[in-house]
Amino acid sequence: MEFGIIGAGTIGKGIAGHLVTAGHRVVLSNSRGPDTLSDTVARLGPLATAGTVAEAAAAEMVFLAVRWLDIPAALADVSSWDGRILVDTSNHIVGPTPRDHADLGPETGSEFVARHAPGARVVKAFNTLYAQYIVPDPRHAEGRQLLFYAGDDADAKADFHAVADEIGFAPVDAGSLREGGRLMQVGGGPLSALHALKQD
Template identity: 60%
Template sequence: MRIGMLGAGTIAQAIARHAIRHGHEVVLSNSRGPASLAPLVQDLGPLAAAGTPAEAAAADLVVLAVNWPQIPDAVAELPRLNGTVVIDTTNQFASPPPNPKIADLGDLTGSEYVASLLPGARVVKAFNALYAQFIAPDPRHEAGRQVLFLAGDDADAKNTVKRLTAQFGFAPVDLGTLHAGGRLIQLDGPLSALHALKQD
């Protein structure tokens, strides 16, 4: 699979390394342009490449991993993503820690808002409930596999993300729709930052 990364920070790099480890190609992008990613691409190896956001968005599957305030700009110039599976890893921090403020979206969940900016995309919420230090290492432990909560409105899209993340070694758990399941794992949800292992 060819996986496009919108963002190239800690979360994007962790997911990219899992993907490359399992033979997938990765196209990384950021707001500063492909040249700024040359050292990272060299470090990641021959399955990694740098591109524009539009080039990353043309991949088989797209990962959105930018800070919340950057989302509108990150997706503004993208072509319509008809049917593309987009993994939304973001959290609705209107301002970052140490003095975080949660964006007020009314009745919308964070991923419903993201989906509204990506017409045609099949958005699946995942990875946002885990701290980066639980995403980057091998998710398979002696006591079990790292649980990965996910939510989405498209069953096939969720199955794609389940297969991919299970290949990485995670134990994906489907929580339902972006509205119901997404609320459980977004910043103010009861499963946010819950780091659990599943015994096989």
């Protein structure tokens, strides 16, 4: 499977590092263009390349790792996803602290993302973990880092589960984008910022 990443901040680069270590090809993109990512892909090695957002979005599984306010612009140039998997790592934070989050009403963050990504099979993941639990190797002597995920498409969730397991996390299905998304959401979701290990 080939992977794309939209957003090359700490989370995007951390996920890219895990995928490259597992032997996968990754296309990284950001809002400033491929030329600004030359140092990043050089550090990641020959399996990583820099591309446009459209090129990253053409992969079989794409990780969205941009700030909440940047999501509409980041997805604007992808007119249709044609059933490709979009893994939403975002939290709906609009200020300097996790308490500064957007009022989504009855909608969850990933339902908002799905509206901006027509045709994508959206899976919510990584948003419950602080960066320091995502970037390093998730395998520890005491166990593997739990990784909650949610989605409405069973096949997309199964594919994501397999990838998350391969790169070292202990994936846990939290349910649908609506119900599981609420459990994982900042601002009251009981799984948000729950950092735990699974003993194998």
